[in-house]
Each structure stands twice: as structure tokens, then as C-alpha cells.
Amino acid sequence: MFFNVGNTCFAGLHGFDIVLIRAKLNSIKDTPQFIVFTADDAVQSYTLDAVNQFLAQRKNPNGCTPRMTYYTSTDYTNYTMVTDWYVAGNEIADHTMTHVGTPPKEEVNGNLIALNALAGIPLSSIKGFRAPFLNYSVDTLKLLAETGFLYDSSASASIPVTDSSSDAYWPYTLDYGMANDCLMVDGMCKGEPKLPGFWEIPMYAFFDSRGVAGPHLMDPWLDAANGASSVNNSATLEYMKNTFTDHYNANRQPIGLYTHPIHLSKNYPGVNADEQMINMINNFLDWAQQQNNVWIVSSEQLLAWVRNPKPISQLDQVPELKCSTPDVPADQKICNGVPQNEEGLLSHCFFDQFPFYTCYGCPESIPNPSSPNPAQKNSDGSTRHRLPENCSTPFWDPVAGSCTCASSSCAFTDTSRPIGPNGANLTGGGTGDSFNGNSSGPSYTPFNGSGAGSIIFGERWAVSVSVVGAVVAAVMALL
Ligand SMILES: [Zn+2]
Structure with missing residues (x-):
């Protein structure tokens, strides 16, 4: 035994x-x-x-x-x-x-x-x-x-x-x-x-x-x-x-x-x-x-x-040794990491240093350690939605901003992690650091000048990254 x-x-x-x-x-x-x-x-x-x-x-x-x-x-x-x-x-x-x-x-x-x-x-x-x-x-x-x-x-x-x-x-x-x-x-x-x-x-x-x-x-x-x-x-x-x-x-x-x-x-x-x-x-x-x-x-x-x-x-x-493929219909148009589903739906992000594609909307600048989640900026003016905590990658539609999972077999809950400024807990979701066109939060230019940002308090990602988040987190800690 x-x-x-x-x-x-x-x-x-x-x-x-x-x-x-x-x-x-x-x-x-x-x-x-x-x-x-x-x-x-x-x-x-x-x-x-x-x-x-x-x-x-x-x-x-x-x-x-x-x-x-x-x-x-x-x-x-x-x-x-x-x-x-x-x-x-x-x-x-x-x-x-x-x-x-x-x-x-x-x-x-x-x-x-x-x-x-x-x-x-x-x-x-x-x-x-x-x-x-x-x-x-x-x-x-x-x-x-x-x-x-x-x-x-x-x-x-x-x-x-x-x-x-x-x-x-x-x-x-x-x-x-x-x-x-x-x-x-x-x-x-x-x-x-x-x-x-x-x-x-x-x-x-x-x-x-x-x-x-x-x-x-x-x-x-x-x-x-x-x-x-x-x-x-x-x-x-x-x-x-x-x-x-x-x-x-x-x-x-x-x-x-x-x-x-x-x-x-x-x-x-x-x-x-x-x-x-x-x-x-x-x-x-x-x-x-x-x-x-x-x-x-x-x-x-x-x-x-x-x-x-x-x-x-x-x-x-x-279970980890098993293989399974997500149960997403082959003809469904959804930008989800399955090549046949996402064909034609990728955003092409033009950067001189290294252009790339993504399902989740282009950042306005290349992510870097001081700004790992820059504001979103797409050439057609659209905004895509990032993977939230309550949907898994193959079932998340970042264009519609909706989860296509309709059964318990694909139910998923992500965790948050203390990876923000001063150990702040971050969770997925949102649309990028500050871009949604109607930002009402404070503006602040990081000292490295790599990109200005403004804060939307309602979005967890907004408090997630960059010096901006650090300032907000510090202020909130005092309150
Ligand atoms: Zn290496």
C-alpha cells in the first residue's frame, strides 16, 4: 500500500x-x-x-x-x-x-x-x-x-x-x-x-x-x-x-x-x-x-x-499528462490562439524594433520593464479587451469582450498576483494601462519619459504598472 x-x-x-x-x-x-x-x-x-x-x-x-x-x-x-x-x-x-x-x-x-x-x-x-x-x-x-x-x-x-x-x-x-x-x-x-x-x-x-x-x-x-x-x-x-x-x-x-x-x-x-x-x-x-x-x-x-x-x-x-483540445467550433471567428479561429482577426502592431501580432490590441509603445502594459492604441481606433480573470484563453473573445464558454467543462478562474507596484495584487482584464478615450484619472509623466499615462480607477490593470501605479498605490495606502 x-x-x-x-x-x-x-x-x-x-x-x-x-x-x-x-x-x-x-x-x-x-x-x-x-x-x-x-x-x-x-x-x-x-x-x-x-x-x-x-x-x-x-x-x-x-x-x-x-x-x-x-x-x-x-x-x-x-x-x-x-x-x-x-x-x-x-x-x-x-x-x-x-x-x-x-x-x-x-x-x-x-x-x-x-x-x-x-x-x-x-x-x-x-x-x-x-x-x-x-x-x-x-x-x-x-x-x-x-x-x-x-x-x-x-x-x-x-x-x-x-x-x-x-x-x-x-x-x-x-x-x-x-x-x-x-x-x-x-x-x-x-x-x-x-x-x-x-x-x-x-x-x-x-x-x-x-x-x-x-x-x-x-x-x-x-x-x-x-x-x-x-x-x-x-x-x-x-x-x-x-x-x-x-x-x-x-x-x-x-x-x-x-x-x-x-x-x-x-x-x-x-x-x-x-x-x-x-x-x-x-x-x-x-x-x-x-x-x-x-x-x-x-x-x-x-x-x-x-x-x-x-x-x-x-x-x-x-490530468496534466492528458491531451485535450478546447471545444471551440472550427468555423467560429474568435481571436483565441487557435489559428483556424483567429484567422483575419489579429492586430498587427508596427514597431521598428520588432513588429508583432496580437489578439488583444496593440500597445502604443513596446512593453518594457517600466511600462509592461502600455495604453492600447489601434490604427482603426478600436479597442480590444484583455483576458479577464473569469475566462480561459481559447474561450475569450477579445473583440466582443465576452466569454464564449457556456458549460462547466470550460469554466475557469484566474488568480491575481502581487506583481504590481509595492506588491499590489494584479488581475487580468481591462483594455490596457490607460487608453479608453475617456480617462478621468490623474495624468502623470514617468521620469523616464517613455510614455505618459493616465489612470482609470475602475480598471485593475490601471493600477498595475508603471510609475503612475506606484504613485496611486502609495496615495491609496495613506487613505
Ligand atoms: Zn535566454
Whole structure:
């Protein structure tokens, strides 16, 4: 009989966490081998094409197409591609707005605000964070925990599972501190930082023939293997298989393909992706999937299983591993992240730096950390409605401003998060920071001069962002 394993049991017992999972599962043979697939940085059609060349043709053991996690930076992102990718079942996570390491909170929170406003991603769906350059601090982790993130995935597991001192831990909570990157980040480990209920999903390195001296973490295929001076796809494939086998035969610790997909794009000008390299990665996945009980998953799917581990025979009971498509009629005209539904309904936002499309109306300026949700301004004078807290993305009609969900099966409630000025709680909805043509609130020009704004008190988003919101929140706190 299985006994209950609470989340905190994993914390502080990093070396024994798998023992607890196995106690619940009885045997390692009951444990699936997860391959976490992630991508980082801006989302564009060519980066999604690059990811799709590895995933679209595959099925997990339950017949579903694998999902992955896209750690998204908003700069250079085409917002409608984020919407489409999310509605297709993938996870959207935070990678800061402008791609900075050890980010200030405006970079982390602004990413949430912009992805919610312009890509229609519910705030509750953005659960994870990865630091650009994997460069983070204890304060970064504290910020993430404070602002309602479920997990970070910036730490490295850099000692092979074949080594008795391996740090390839299953994901764990920080109830008793971090257990990875202990020598890399100040103030880590030995019980710090204590962030109860907040998870770390380590990034698991591959190791070439040099073992611990030859780790390969992100885009391992771009590295030369075994100390050689140039890339050799065969050598890369060999050590990727070997490390996978080590995990499979040890405690089934997850392994990960952590990609910067632009390097593997076949249709981005200036990038000359190596066809042999692409084939090698697919060969690796083909080989891995031929083995029993191998699943390709997103970070949130992995974490869902770890939080409630089920033996292989009961994986059909894990809702996060299932696949489903939103029940929206194919001929319905609704800008909702489903390409066939939203055709012809996208707003094209012209900016010199990077033009993009969105269902949710163009901002008057490119979102940035000091103004992540600028006023809305469309060339035809129309106003679109942002995803509110009581409707899910595929059912929200941003043109009509109405929720088309008419049954309990599509009912949805988003959460608010303390990501506004001075920790103010924000919720989705509204039409943008200040634009609706009849603003009656006070006007204020931020000191960076990046855009004037005025406030409408009735809109939660209005108090959400920028220096304007900070002033209002401070005044309201005095009242
Ligand atoms: Zn990055």
C-alpha cells in the first residue's frame, strides 16, 4: 500500500527524495523516465518551427503529442505565437522582459504582465522562471516565491548520477534551502534560502567521456565533446545516450533537452542550421522513445507528477499528462490562439524594433520593464479587451469582450498576483494601462519619459504598472 508523501518530505532530504518516491511507487520499475523539453528566449514562428521539428511527429505512451516549456522573453517576441503555443497545450514561463541576469523585479513581474495583457496567458498559468544566462541570486528566488511562482529552473545538476555525490536530484521544495549550485551562487545551500513550498527543478547536464569534467547543459549539440576542438554529432549522440542510460538505470532522475531553438532554425535568415545536427537530436529522441515508459514533458508536467507520483500503471490518472483540445467550433471567428479561429482577426502592431501580432490590441509603445502594459492604441481606433480573470484563453473573445464558454467543462478562474507596484495584487482584464478615450484619472509623466499615462480607477490593470501605479498605490495606502 502506498503511503502519502507530502511535498515537504522532499525538501531537505535531497539525497533521499527518490527513496520517498520509490517508497510510494514500490519499485523503480514503476517510475517513468521523463525527458524535460524546454526552449528559451523570444517566441517567433521560426523558433516554434524549430521546436516542432523535434516534437510534432512524436507521441507519448498515452498517445498525446509531447508538450514543452517555453521560457519566454518578451523582447523580440511575436505575442500571438505565444498565445497559439499556449492554447496548443504548451507551458509558457518567465525569462524576463529584456533578457537580463539576476533580474530586478520589474523584469520578472513585467514579463507576467505583458504576457497576460498581449498574449492572453492567465497569470496562474505562468508558474515557472528561468534566469537568463542561468544567472540568478538568492534574492531572485525570494522574489519568485513572493510573487506566486511555483518553481525556478535555473540551477544546474552538474555531477553525474553515477557519482555517489551526484546532485541530479528530483525536483524539490526549498523548505530547507537549495541543494544545487552551492558553490556557484552566494548564500545558497546549508539550509538557505528557506522558501517553503517553492520548487527547484534542476537542469540535468549530459556528460561526455570525461565524466564530471565534461558536462554539457544547454544546447549540448553546439559543444565539442570529449575535449575535442570541433563539434562531432556522432560523439554528441553517444554521450547523450550514455547519460540517458545512466539516469534510466539509476533512479530514473529526469533528464532534459534545454534548447535555444534559434540555433536549430531552418527558416531564419542568417542562421545556417546543421541538418545533420537536427537529425542527430531526432535520432536521440527516437532511440530514447523506443525504451519503455519514456515521456517527453514540460517542466510543469514533470512537477505535477512529482507532487503526486503515480506508478506507470496509473499514469492515465495524471490530468496534466492528458491531451485535450478546447471545444471551440472550427468555423467560429474568435481571436483565441487557435489559428483556424483567429484567422483575419489579429492586430498587427508596427514597431521598428520588432513588429508583432496580437489578439488583444496593440500597445502604443513596446512593453518594457517600466511600462509592461502600455495604453492600447489601434490604427482603426478600436479597442480590444484583455483576458479577464473569469475566462480561459481559447474561450475569450477579445473583440466582443465576452466569454464564449457556456458549460462547466470550460469554466475557469484566474488568480491575481502581487506583481504590481509595492506588491499590489494584479488581475487580468481591462483594455490596457490607460487608453479608453475617456480617462478621468490623474495624468502623470514617468521620469523616464517613455510614455505618459493616465489612470482609470475602475480598471485593475490601471493600477498595475508603471510609475503612475506606484504613485496611486502609495496615495491609496495613506487613505
Ligand atoms: Zn535566454
